[in-house]
Amino acid sequence: MTVRVRFAPSPTGHLHIGGARTALFNYLFAKKMGGSYILRIEDTDTSRNKADAEEKLIRAFRWLGLDWDEGPDVGGKYGPYRSMERLNSYQPYLDKLVAEGKAYPCFCTKEELEAEREAAQQKAQTPRYSGKCRHLSKEERQAKIDANVPHTIRFAVSGNDEITFQDHIRGDMSFQRADIEDFVICKSDGVPTYHFAVTIDDALMEITHVIRGEEHLSNTPKHVLLFEAIGYPIPEFAHIPLILNENGKKLSKRDETILQFIEQYHDLGYLPDAVNNYLALLGWSPGGEYIEEEIFSLDKLVELFSLDRINKAGAIFNQEKLMWVNSQYIKATELDKLVELTKPYLDEDAEYQLYLKQNELSGEQAEERTRELVALFQTAMYQLSDIQSLSKLFTVKETKYDDEANQVLQQEQVSEVLASFAKKIEELRAYTPAEIKKALKAVQKETGFKGKQLFMPIRATATGQVHGPDLNQTLYLLGKEKVLARIDHVQKQVVS
RNA sequence: GGCCCGUUGGUGAAGCGGUUCAACACACCAGCCUUUCACGCUGGCAUGCAGGGGUUCGAAUCCCCUACGGGUCACCA
Numbered sequence: 249m250t251v252r253v254r255f256a257p258s259p260t261g262h263l264h265i266g267g268a269r270t271a272l273f274n275y276l277f278a279k280k281m282g283g284s285y286i287l288r289i290e291d292t293d294t295s296r297n298k299a300d301a302e303e304k305l306i307r308a309f310r311w312l313g314l315d316w317d318e319g320p321d322v323g324g325k326y327g328p329y330r331s332m333e334r335l336n337s338y339q340p341y342l343d344k345l346v347a348e349g350k351a352y353p354c355f356c357t358k359e360e361l362e363a364e365r366e367a368a369q370q371k372a373q374t375p376r377y378s379g380k381c382r383h384l385s386k387e388e389r390q391a392k393i394d395a396n397v398p399h400t401i402r403f404a405v406s407g408n409d410e411i412t413f414q415d416h417i418r419g420d421m422s423f424q425r426a427d428i429e430d431f432v433i434c435k436s437d438g439v440p441t442y443h444f445a446v447t448i449d450d451a452l453m454e455i456t457h458v459i460r461g462e463e464h465l466s467n468t469p470k471h472v473l474l475f476e477a478i479g480y481p482i483p484e485f486a487h488i489p490l491i492l493n494e495n496g497k498k499l500s501k502r503d504e505t506i507l508q509f510i511e512q513y514h515d516l517g518y519l520p521d522a523v524n525n526y527l528a529l530l531g532w533s534p535g536g537e538y539i540e541e542e543i544f545s546l547d548k549l550v551e552l553f554s555l556d557r558i559n560k561a562g563a564i565f566n567q568e569k570l571m572w573v574n575s576q577y578i579k580a581t582e583l584d585k586l587v588e589l590t591k592p593y594l595d596e597d598a599e600y601q602l603y604l605k606q607n608e609l610s611g612e613q614a615e616e617r618t619r620e621l622v623a624l625f626q627t628a629m630y631q632l633s634d635i636q637s638l639s640k641l642f643t644v645k646e647t648k649y650d651d652e653a654n655q656v657l658q659q660e661q662v663s664e665v666l667a668s669f670a671k672k673i674e675e676l677r678a679y680t681p682a683e684i685k686k687a688l689k690a691v692q693k694e695t696g697f698k699g700k701q702l703f704m705p706i707r708a709t710a711t712g713q714v715h716g717p718d719l720n721q722t723l724y725l726l727g728k729e730k731v732l733a734r735i736d737h738v739q740k741q742v743v744s
Numbered sequence: 745g746g747c748c749c750g751u752u753g754g755u756g757a758a759g760c761g762g763u764u765c766a767a768c769a770c771a772c773c774a775g776c777c778u779u780u781c782a783c784g785c786u787g788g789c790a791u792g793c794a795g796g797g798g799u800u801c802g803a804a805u806c807c808c809c810u811a812c813g814g815g816u817c818a819c820c821a
Contacts (some may be wrong), residue, residue, distance in 0.1 A: 258821045285808055293820050325806030358819070365818090374746040374817070400819050418749070427817095435819040442821045464815045466748055489814095496813065526756095528793060529769090533757060540758090540768045559757080566755050569770045577785080627783045642811080692779075716781055 251283025252538060253457050255316075256446060258290045259301035263308035264508040265565065266461060266491045266499055269527040273488055274459045275314045276553040286453065287318075287319035288331040292445050294437075302330075308510040312520045313546060326453040331445045333657040338388045338448050341478050342401060342433070349479050351433060353399040355392050376429040378401070390570070401434035401474065403444075411469040416457075416486035416555040423469040433472055447471045451480035458484045459555070462562070463498070486555050489531045490562040499565070506565060517632025521546055522574040528553075531562045537661070543576050571630040578629050587622045594618055597636045603643035608726060620725060624717045640723050647712035647734065649692045656714055659739060661697050662705040668694050669706055670735045678729045681720040688720070709738045 254671060255271040257263075271287075278285035287309070291297050318324025328334055345351035350702060354377075361377070368375040382404060384392075392399070405428045412422040434445035442447070450471075458471075465487045477481045490498050493506050507513065513523055524546055533539070534552040544552065578586065590701055594600045604614050625638045649657070656662075672687040672694075673679065688706075692698045710731050716722055723731055 256821090260821080290821065296820070347790090354819090356819095361818085368745085376746090376817080398819095402819095421748080423747075429817085432819050437819080441819070446821090452792090461815095462749070463815055465819090467821095469748095487749085492814080529756065531756090533768095535758085542756095542769050561750050563757090564755060566770070569756065571769055625782095669812070688779090699779045701779095707780060714781075718782075721782055722781090 249456060251281040251456050252286065252454055252460055253278045253279060253283065254286040254288050254450070254453065256290045256460075257305060257447070258286045258293060258296070258442075260296050260298055261301055261304075261501065262295075262511050263305050264499065264525065265308070265510065266508075268308070268312060268314075268510050268523070269491060269530060270316055270459065270461055271309065272312075272489060272524055272527050273486075273532070273553075273558070275316075276550055277457065277459060280553045280679065283456070284317040285314075285704060286324070286326075286455075287316040287329065288449060288453070289320055290330045290442060290449075290567055291512075292439050292442055293438065294332070304511070308514070311514055312510065312524060314524075316680075317480070321441065326352075331449065332439070334445075334449065335439070337452060338402070338434075338444065339459060341448055342444075345403070345433075345477055346401065351381055351403050352384075353389060353393065354402045354430075354432070355384075355397050356381060357398075357401045376433075376638075379402055379430055382430060398436040400432045400436050402430040403433045403470075403477070404474065405430055411472050411710070413468060413472050413482065413485060416484060417466070417489075417558050417560060418465075418487065421465070421468070423466075425469075425473075428469055428473070443467065443470050444474065447474040447480075448478070450483060451475060451478060455483050457486060457555075458647060459488065462487045462490050478608045483490060486558065488561060489556055491530060491559070492562045492564045493566060496564060498562075507567065508565075515633075516573050517590070517604050517629075517634070518570075519577045521579040522569070524549065525577075526570040526573045526669040530565065531557070531559045532557055543573065575630045577628055578632070580729070581626075583626070586626060587619050590629075591618055592633050592636050593633050594621070594639065597639070599643040600639055617725075620721070624721050624725070625715045628717065641711055641713075641722070643657075649708070649712040652714045653708035653712050656704045656708040659701070659705065660670045661695070661701055662709075663739060664695055665691060665697055665702060666709060666735045666739055667704045670732060673728060676728075679724065681724045684723050686719045709734050 253274045254645075255274045257267055257271075275285050277283075283635060289302055289305075291302075302320065306319075309316075316322065318329065320327075320329040323329075323513060342351070344570075346353070356377075364378060365375040381399075381402070405425060407425045410422045411428075412420065413426055415421050417643075431443060432441050434440050449455075457635055468487070472482055485593060493499055493503055499506065499508050501508070507516075510523065514520075525542075525544055528544065528549050529542065532553070534541075535545070535557055538544075538552055581589070604610065605619065607617075609617050621639055622635065623634060628638060629635060668691045669687065672690050675682065676687055678682045688702070692702055695702070703719055704714060707722070708714055710723055710726055
């Protein structure tokens with residue numbers, strides 16, 4: 249049997265990290281098993297569908313590199329891959345279930361149902377459908393249908409036994425049939441509900457494994473019932489634990505304490521494999537010899553993945569760890585590639601553009617400067633967009649001296665070191681990192697100060713901070729004029 | 745509230761009845777490297793595995809109860 253899995257989102261907005269992680273697990277499993285990974289759009293909630301949502305979803309997935317074998321845009325033998333284009337597939341099953349008495353029309357209005365629900369809740373009872381339309385006589389039914397009374401179709405759940413199924417992650421699951429109400433499988437506008445659409449779709453598309461979020465665990469008995477009713481084999485299930493926010497709650501799309509859309513990570517300069525890598529580790533971990541590693545390429549993840557190593561408990565999303573994973577990928581990226589990826593952030597940065605202009609850098613020189621910057625900050629970037637704040641070190645006109653810097657500038661050797669250094673760089677025939685290094689050496693010789701006593705005053709003076717990238721390179725990129733001006737400023741203002 | 749699911753450090757997690765079982769990673773702290781900084785490296789960080797009962801010669805690992813957390817109870821998916 250060939251494995252066939254699917255990710256079946258509804259097109260209601262951006263792809264979020266939970267969906268991406270579910271899709272990733274499906275993808276990894278399919279690839280690992282040599283099976284097919286299918287993208288299917290469940291758009292039966294016509295009122296909530298957003299026009300460009302599918303397009304955004306697809307763009308985000310393409311960026312992540314989770315390509316599907318069958319889907320709305322690439323087609324496939326089991327198409328179409330949008331529920332609303334599959335209406336013809338659902339109808340015969342609906343008719344059959346009604347004809348067999350396994351489903352029936354329900355004429356209750358939303359208002360009636362709502363009232364019943366509220367009444368039940370007031371009495372602290374579990375709200376559930378009364379089943380009143382189930383017992384309508386043939387004649388009553390026909391009369392209402394002839395009178396065009398709007399109706400839904402409900403699935404008739406009867407019996408007292410248990411519904412059981414196997415979950416790859418949780419083991420044996422069982423639910424009481426009596427606890428499941430007669431649920432709606434077709435809405436009054438003739439569109440099937442999600443429950444009906446997914447099961448028919450999964451059945452007809454010959455899906456072998458349903459890997460989805462834990463929020464669907466309690467829906468699963470309904471699906472099992474439907475598979476049985478239409479006489480199709482029941483797929484295997486794997487309900488993966490939820491991704492939680494830092495308060496341990498299920499992510500809500502309105503939750504703004506956390507960046508939860510893939511697009512946001514794209515925009516901030518995350519590398520797709522870093523996102524995949526981190527997401528894979530949320531709720532899953534490789535066993536065996538790889539247990540002490542954390543960085544895995546997509547191919548490696550495919551190789552290592554298995555459903556039984558998925559955790560049971562929900563996982564709190566930790567943005568810091570994602571950032572760290574991303575930084576590992578940035579460090580491992582070849583400079584040429586990294587420059588290419590980072591350049592857009594500098595291109596859109598007004599301050600950097602101004603800096604290039606003021607330093608009369610254009611064309612190849614500008615490219616070279618960009619490259620130098622990226623190289624300098626490669627180990628400091630956690631996100632590619634960090635280049636914008638990092639590069640302020642060079643582009644900002646007036647530097648602010650922070651407390652630590654001011655403290656350094658109180659030291660008594662500062663004035664002497666600065667004076668010597670200013671003189672030395674004035675004498676330089678070329679203002680390059682290599683020459684600056686020599687000048688620093690010369691200052692050491694002349695003043696006798698070295699190490700922190702030598703470098704700190706200069707770094708603090710030139711940048712206003714005591715932390716930063718390589719000093720030679722920093723001084724070089726700052727430009728001679730700026731460095732001299734700041735030395736002058738410090739000599740006059742801060743010291744004394 | 746009913747029904748499900750879960751509970752190892754701040755976070756992700758390893759562990760799947762017994763030779764250090766409380767790995768590893770993020771974060772944090774300390775030190776080293778670097779004539780400065782960062783990267784990196786090294787070390788520290790749960791006397792205990794939600795709590796209480798069992799089972800067993802022996803339990804984080806099996807069973808039960810309690811507590812807590814989460815999911816779900818729509819003509820949403």
